[in-house]
Amino acid sequence: MATKYWLLKAEPDSRIVKGKDVKFSVDDFERVSVSPWEGVRNYEARNLMKEMQVGEKAVFYHSNCKNPGIAAFAQVAREAYPDYTSWDESHPYYDPKSEKDKPKWYMVDLEFTARAKHFIPLTLFRHIASLATDEPPTEVGYIGEDGIRAIKTMNLVTRGRLSVQRVDSNAWNIIQLLAAKGGWEEMDLKPKKSSHTKMVKPKSRIGEVKAGKKKEVEQGIEEESPLSSLDSDEEGKPDIAAVQSRGTASRKRKAPADEQPHDAEGLRRSGRRRVRN
């Protein structure tokens, strides 16, 4: 079985949840060297962690911060085991539905490997993903057209909210290159306005009405085609909660890879992670 590669997020900035700081930066990671990846409360992310094997490589991503992006490399140091923080009432991600004899949430241990020589900002990925395949920027021309293709389909670009993601080997190789070589520091990393530009801001008339909290989504967009996601090879049961596409925008999303142990229920938090203690 081919080695798999992963991307895991953590928040480098302080954020207090239930009185505890959930911050976990690359500095923290480097300092502790090995860390349990607790706090993931999203089924798909959890299932991905259950697939992880000791020794597999991963990138460490800074999320929900001023400059999100890939900060370091890591490897899986322990396969999935129950996330004991889900049993701790005082923990930010306590889940009363998770029982000791039937854990609902799992985590792996990750070991810090090295910092990325060049921090790779999300804006770079987004920018590259917005380009035509045959117009590679000279500054990072070394990634080639295949590199652009690989980036366009990265989960990081297409599935922003997933906190634990798989990284395919093409993307993995590009990440290695980028982290080693850099070169984009002078680039203007704004995405190249793509099709779905949505700048329809009202021309503000003078007493405009505020229109409630309804945000109409223009639909019709539906660009997504790739959504590759090979997916879900759950090892557990098949996923039940199948797709629930939301009506509005014909989103195609894959089934929520889930499994839920008998009663579905659920916390509504998603996959954030990490709580320092």
Added chain:
DNA sequence: GCCAACGTTGGC
């Protein structure tokens, strides 16, 4: 089983 409402993620 559909889908509107709700609540969270997380970029900007």
Added chain:
DNA sequence: GCCAACGTTGGC
């Protein structure tokens, strides 16, 4: 701080 995106819940 705003708000689009989207996972989840719950009414029907």
